[in-house]
Amino acid sequence: MSEYEHYEAIVVGTGPGGAAAAATFANYGIETLVLERGVEGGSKNVSGGLIYAEESAPYTIDDLFPGFREEASERPITDYQIHNIAGDKVESYDLTKLHEHDTEWSDSVLRRKMDSWLEDRVHERARETGGGLLTGVHVNGLLREEGKIIGVTTDELDPITADVIVAADGVNSELARDAGLMDWDEPEEWFQGVKAVVDMPADVIAERFDIDEDEGVAHLFSGDLFQGVRGGGFLYTNRETLSLGTVFHLDSIVAEQAEPHELLDAMLTHPLLGQWLGDDYTELEYSAKLVPDSKKVALREPHFGRLLVVGDAAGQMQAQGPIIKGMNHAVTAGALAAEAYAEAKARSEPEKAGSHYAKKLRTEGVMQKLRPRGYEMMRGITEGETVSGVVDSVLKSSVGRFGIRAMSGQLERLYNTPSLTSMIPDTQTPYVTLPTVIGEELGTPVTGTSSVTPPSLEERIGDLTYDTDIGKPHIKLLDNSYEASGAAVSACPVSAVGFGGGCYREEVVRTNGSEERVVSLDTQPCVECGTCAVVADTDWEHPRGNKGVEFKWG
Amino acid sequence: MHTVVLTKGVPDFREGQVSFDENGHLERGKTPTVMNPNDKFALEAALQTRVRHGGNVSLMSMGPPGYKEVLQEGMETVYADDLYLVSDREMAAADTWATAITLSAAIENMDEMPDIVFAGFKTADGETGHTGPQANWCLDMPLVTHVISLDIDEEERTLRAKRLVEGDIEEIETVEVSLPAFVVTDPEFVPSYRTAGERLTLKDLRAETQARAPDYEDYLTVWDHADINVDPDYIGLDGSPTIVSSVDPIPKAPAEREATMVDPSDTEGMTEVLEAMQSAVGGDATAAEGD
Structure with missing residues (x-):
């Protein structure tokens, strides 16, 4: 027919x-x-x-x-470390065993x-x-x-x-x-990641990370450096670049009204990273994406x-x-x-x-x-507010701190246990409280300093390549009230409160003597991550073919 | 479908490429020669025909031996199956009429007469727009100019084209002619590929033509006046009735008037700029400040 x-x-x-x-x-x-x-x-x-x-x-x-x-x-990743950070104190664990579990190979x-x-x-x-x-x-x-x-x-x-x-x-x-x-409704079901690709010659990578040509390192970061937002950071070595990024639960970004690029900067400028980033920080590309949480949405x-x-x-x-x-x-x-x-x-x-x-x-x-069965079974208990609150309080108390110290010899082994990691609940405890307490109780102060000055959001947007589909915005704001769409102003990785050059901006409209907070949208600097499709009231589709942002590194 | 596309080498008038002496005369030696930009639309139209109907695309030019690189440019950046350069000292200094006679004779000299001859809308140096239509006067085919899109019915042997009436973007008419035909594309011509099959064929053909381009001389035929059987008296300078009496320099464009540069960090300088802008729109600079 x-x-x-x-x-x-x-x-x-x-x-x-x-x-x-x-x-x-x-x-x-x-x-x-x-x-x-x-x-x-x-x-x-x-x-x-x-x-x-x-x-x-x-x-x-x-x-x-x-x-x-x-x-x-x-590069093949041959070394996998996690750093528990509390202020300038850091306790690091080798997670290579966990990384190698069921792994034939892993490359950046x-x-x-x-x-x-x-x-x-x-x-x-x-x-x-x-x-x-x-x-x-x-x-x-x-x-x-x-x-x-x-x-x-x-x-x-x-x-x-x-x-x-x-x-x-x-x-x-x-x-x-x-x-x-x-659907794109629930922030709880998504993570948001932002990332910087950083220029670094192969010989400098070899020297700063103490690795050969066919070796690579992965570092993970968690603890108190992210303003209490649930998530963490990473650093991976590429051939002649580094990938550095942060990934957070989207609902936590919204709840804390955190600015994703600032969370990334908190990691980039932490003294622990000074030894690797040196004093010649050159960012090649800033990018962002949403990440589905398979435990909930697969x-x-x-x-x-x-x-x-x-x-x-x-x-x-x-x-x-x-x-x-x-x-x-x-x-x-x-x-x-x-x-x-x-x-x-x-x-x-x-x-x-x-x-x-x-x-x-x-x-x-x-x-x-x-969708690990362990998580499904434990979720009801560990993610309940009472339990997670109690666990958090106990961990922070002298009893918990004593326990952490007593377990110090076994913590690295526990971190390396695949069946335990699959049960990790989506609460403050594993992402913030536990690593912070570990850092505080067992960590040693970082000796180095950071001389990294990350580019501003304006510079980051300015360095991206766009082919704007003029007159055809791919996102429409359906409800511009602050209640419906205000979360996007901070949660959008290329917008920020008080920053006029991003996608989402907050405006105050004065009509008949009353004031109203509203949100305006300009999709020109959009990196097509989809955050605003979840946290704001939008009609969201991708730009037409060849249009919009073009990542050179990704 | 066999198509022939006519092209010409012209000075590269893009900023940074073109060079003028102090009298405003073009310095040919210092300015690279490129394919006439308008001819690329003609070549795109031929490529669209090739994608949809198969056959082959011949790219042809009359000019000095160096124009073979212009033909290579067309092969590399758009498409060509084979290249024809009509080149001979007897053809030098031809006006549009002598050029048209030469090109039409070359087309008639081809093994297979084309179904469509394409030409671009006027050259960047001559600006006459004569050569294509005059060549067609010799070939005596239906002529369609200012074409912005076209469709061919192979069975009916017809060509249906949308064209700008009097070159006006506001007025578009659709005309249908029988093949063979002569088509002059407008710079508004946009090729259209609405099926995946066409786009896949296009991708194949683009890859093929790019692979051919480095060895373009293997696909190049060079003809002199004897090869195309024309009398030297009717071509080149001898065959050109045009008389150029004099050349007037083009006056400076108004955009080149005097400008004062101000560094944005220079507060005093920027204040002056603001005041100048305010007075230009009839406002008061000091009143605006308080707002």
């Missing part, structure tokens, strides 16, 4: 999830069209910067893309380099199937016929139909939302009709204390989704691809990692 252009499979997004899905479709000889909205793979992508290959995973990125580690990643990555490398390979392989990869195409929704999903609609092309659609369109997935699988059934959702779009981001794994799960899910479709089709029941995919996520152990 319809005269639409048709491909057997459409994959939306060419991050690790989309790339894995497309490569797997290609392995089955399935004609696959991949649509990416950025000017190049990775130009819209940001991640903390570690990708894992898990021993227990059925698919890893280097299985699907030979040469990945040699050509697309930065920069997403522009990594994803653009994947893009070339995905195009080549998809082209052999009769499809291929197109950049600059923004898939803006699902195409339906008689209520059923039959394809996708885009800003740039006529509608396209497909037998199967894999949504790998990231944390702000417009397709998952269109299908009713995700979809148990990430599919609807012909639509299969993978990666961040399906909430598949595991962040449990010091364990932060997202890209590896996206790779596994992408490959499993394509495999599920191929198998269902072989049995002449392609309509069962979605449920088959969900089953694979369970039987392959992915869902257990994303």
Whole structure:
């Protein structure tokens, strides 16, 4: 009946999830069209910067893309440390054992380099199937016929139909939302990360971190340096750069009215980091993204009709204390989704691809990692206000402090226990109180000082590359009252109270003698993280293909 | 679909590239030669035809031997399957009429007559806009100018184009002509690729043409007047009826009037600027301060 252009499979997004899905479709000889909205793979992508290959995973990125580690990643991470900070006192634990648990390898990555490398390979392989990869195409929704999903609609092309659609369109997935699988309502369900990529020659990295060419270091930071906001920071060594960032529970950022860039600066300027950052701090790129909390939002059934959702779009981001794994799960899910479709089709029941995919996520152990049973069981107890309040008070009391001192020999071992980290509750205790008390009771003062002066928010925005879609803002403020949308003024990583150059600004309007606080929006400096879609009342979509921010590092 | 695109090498008039002497005369030796920017729209239109209907795109120019690099530029930055340079001392100093005669003879000399000949809207140095239409006067095909978009019906052998009437962006008409036809694209021409299949083909063709470009001479045919069978009396300076009586220098643009530079950190200087602006809009600088 319809005269639409048709491909057997459409994959939306060419991050690790989309790339894995497309490569797997290609392995089955399935004609696959991949649509990416950025000017190049990775130009819209940001991640903390570690990708894992898990021993227990059925698919890893280097299985699907030979040469990945040699050509697309930065350094293998061979040393993993966590620092418990209280003022200038620090107690550090070696978490290498936890990091190596179930780990075949782990590399630091920069997403522009990594994803653009994947893009070339995905195009080549998809082209052999009769499809291929197109950049600059923004898939803006699902195409339906008689209520059923039959394809996708885009800003740039006529509608396209497909037998199967894999949504790998990231944390702000417009397709998952269109299908009713995700909403963007609850700040409790998300983390927000901000990141700085810092220039540092390889020989300086080798000297300051005491590592060889084929070694890399990961440092995690928690304690009292983040104004009580729940979360922590990281530092990863790349080949000739460092990735430094902070990740916090979005509800905590909102509750504390914290400015994300200031939290990042608190870490960058802490004396502990002076030894690594030196007196020649050069920031190459400031970026931000939302991170789904898989414990709460990972979809148990990430599919609807012909639509299969993978990666961040399906909430598949595991962040449990010091364990932060997202890209590896996206790779596994992408490959499993394509495999599920191929198998269902072989049995002449392609309509069962979605449920088959969900089953694979369970039987392959992915869902257990994303939604650990331990957390589900303990959550009711440990996240209750009474219990967490008591635990916090006890920890801070002389009894708790005595306990921490008494346990000093075992704390490092406990931190390295995977089953315990999976149960870590989302409360003040593990993120702030415990590390602070450990730092206070067991820490030693940092000897060095910091001479880092981070760029201002204005400078950071000024250094980013934008292709503004003039006259077509991709975010609309539906309710500009301060009550509905005021949280965005501080929570938006490119806005700040009193800063006139950001996306969100607070204004006072005087009418008929009364004053009203309202919020105004200018999307020009937007980094497309999606924070305001959750914390403010907006109509939020991605910019058209090739438009908006373009990350050079990611 | 076989298409031929006509182009010309022109001085690169972009700031930083172009060089003028103190009398305002162009210094040709110090100014690089590039493909006439308007011709890229013609080449884009040919590429769109190639994407949608297959066939091949020939890029052709008449000029000195150095123009082969102009042809390479077209191959690299847009697209070309093969290149034709019509080059001969006998063709030197041709006006638009002699050039049109030469180019039309070269087109007729091709193995296969084109379905469409494309030309850009006037050159950046000559500014006449004559050469394309005059070449078509010799070829005697339907002519459509100021084209901003086009569609071809292969079966019916027709071309349907949207064009600006009198070059006015406010007035657009749609015309249909039979093939073969001669098309002059407007600088407002925008290629349109609305299907994934077209965009994938475009991506393939762009990769192919970029891979060809370094070895462009393998795809280049150079013809002299004997090759295209034209009488030297009808081409070059001898075949040019145009007489240039004199050249007037272009007056300085009003934007180049005297300017005073003020450093934004210079408070006194900035106050003067503000006062000047206030008086220009008829306000009072001191009153505004209190607001």
